[in-house]
Amino acid sequence: MIRARKTKQRDAVRAVLEGAQRPLSVDELLKAASRRVKGLGVATVYRAVGALVAEGWIETVEIPGEPARYERADKGHHHHFQCEKCDRAFDVAGCLDNLRKLAPPRFRVKQHSVTLYGLCAACAP
Ligand SMILES: [Zn+2]
Ligand SMILES: [Zn+2]
Structure with missing residues (x-):
């Protein structure tokens, strides 16, 4: 049961990134994914993002002085x-x-x- 809930939460984070037109921070992901799934916490979003980065499906966008943002890795040079x-x-x-x-x-x-x-x-x- 807990496992199913975790999967659902990670899927929600993935779905938000899938449809995102711009790079999103953990806070922005939390806000958007919370509309899709109940009881989402910031730690879960961090874990989901870490797993998706490790998978190579998303990449970190580093802008100096800004929190890290994330975007799909298949966007090409921009x-x-x-x-x-x-x-x-x-x-x-x-x-x-x-x-x-x-x-x-x-x-x-x-x-x-x-x-x-x-x-x-x-x-x-
Ligand atoms: Zn503006
Ligand atoms: Zn360039």
């Missing part, structure tokens, strides 16, 4: 937008292909991350 007002992170499609030219001569760029900051459409006046 970047993020951090809203300074509502604190939500969004996906930004595409990339700048001349980024590696910014590195000094003979330096070899292996990866990069780009975060845009500002106001999202809902928060912009």
Whole structure:
């Protein structure tokens, strides 16, 4: 019985991430998944997220100074937008292909991350 409940809770977290259009923090996941399943706690969300990361189904989105967020791992190369007002992170499609030219001569760029900051459409006046 307890096992069935745990599975249901993890499925709820998975379903939220499946339908998410942007990276979500544990708090956001807890809020959204709680609408699907009763009695969900933050520890359960952390465990579910840990298991899904270990599975390789989701990835951690690290934005400096922000809580970790999570998104499906199959999205392909993209970047993020951090809203300074509502604190939500969004996906930004595409990339700048001349980024590696910014590195000094003979330096070899292996990866990069780009975060845009500002106001999202809902928060912009
Ligand atoms: Zn906003
Ligand atoms: Zn890029």
